[in-house]
Amino acid sequence: MASKTSKKEKRDEAAATAVVSMPFLVKLLEDHRDALSKEFKSAMTSLEAKLDFVQETVTDHGNRLTSLEANANHLSDKMEELEAKCAAMEGSYNKLKAKAIDLESRSRRNNIRITGLPESIEGARPTDFFSRLLVELLGDQVLTTAPELDRAHRALTIKPSPGSRPRAVIARIHHFRTKELIIQEARKRRGKLFFQGKPVAIFEDYCPEIVEQRAAYREEQ
Known part of the structure; x- marks a missing residue:
């Protein structure tokens, strides 16, 4: 009898404990759920703020890229315009240069260049001296x-020191x-013209650009 009573008391105690524990467990679960909900909401709020910041940054970068692309296109158009102008x-410069070379060549058309003549031998009247010298040489x-000379002078460079190579003489x-007769005869006697025992040469008086072109042409041959 006592054993049955003890078992019954234990069942009643367990039932009472279960009845008492359920509200506690429910409350505990609700508290835990609320805590999780708050943490989730806080995390979502933080995430949304970060996403908004990222979105703003992406939008700003997109606007900047659009602006840079527009500027690049504008600069590209300007570059094309400048390239066309250049x-x-x-083309205009090359035409003007060709005309200038042609005009200079025409102005030198009657000139001859004499090399190998010692400095200062012409004295005070170079046209008379070189006119007589041409007859002596040829x-x-x-x-x-x-021959009648319009003018005669040394090349417009610094006068060389004694013993150095003398400047060329330019005579018109x-x-x-x-x-033309003088040039033709000088070509025939190239290497055979002498003045005071020193070799003398007579050439056309070409402008520097023509001299470079002729030198380049000879190198290609």
């Missing part, structure tokens, strides 16, 4: 009279045919 200017059979022959 090409046009280069002979009176080629030049029956002293008044008559073109006489100038």
Whole structure:
């Protein structure tokens, strides 16, 4: 009898404990759920703020890229415009340069260049001296009279020191045919013209650009 009573008391005690524990457990679960909900909401709020910041950053970068692309396109258009202008200017420059070379060449058409003559031998009247010198170099059979010179002078460079290579003489022959005769005869006697025992040469007086072109042409041959 006592054993049955003890068992019954234990069952009643367990039931009472279960009845008492359920509200506690429910409350505990609700508290835990509320805590989790708050943490979730806080995390979501923080995440949303970060996403908003990222979105703003992406939008700002997108706007900047759009602006940079527009500027790049504008600069590209400007570059194309400048390249076209530069090409046009280069074409005009080349035409003007060619005309300038042609005009300078025409102005030198009657000139001859004499190399190998010692400095200062011409004295105070260079045109008279070099006119007579041409007859002496080429002979009176080629030049029956002293050719008329419009002017004669040394190349416009610094006067060399004694013993150095003398400057060339540039002489303008008044008559073109006489100038051509002098050049033709000088070519025939190249290496055979001497003054005071020193070799002398007579050439066309080309402008520097023509000299460079002729040198480049000879190198290609």
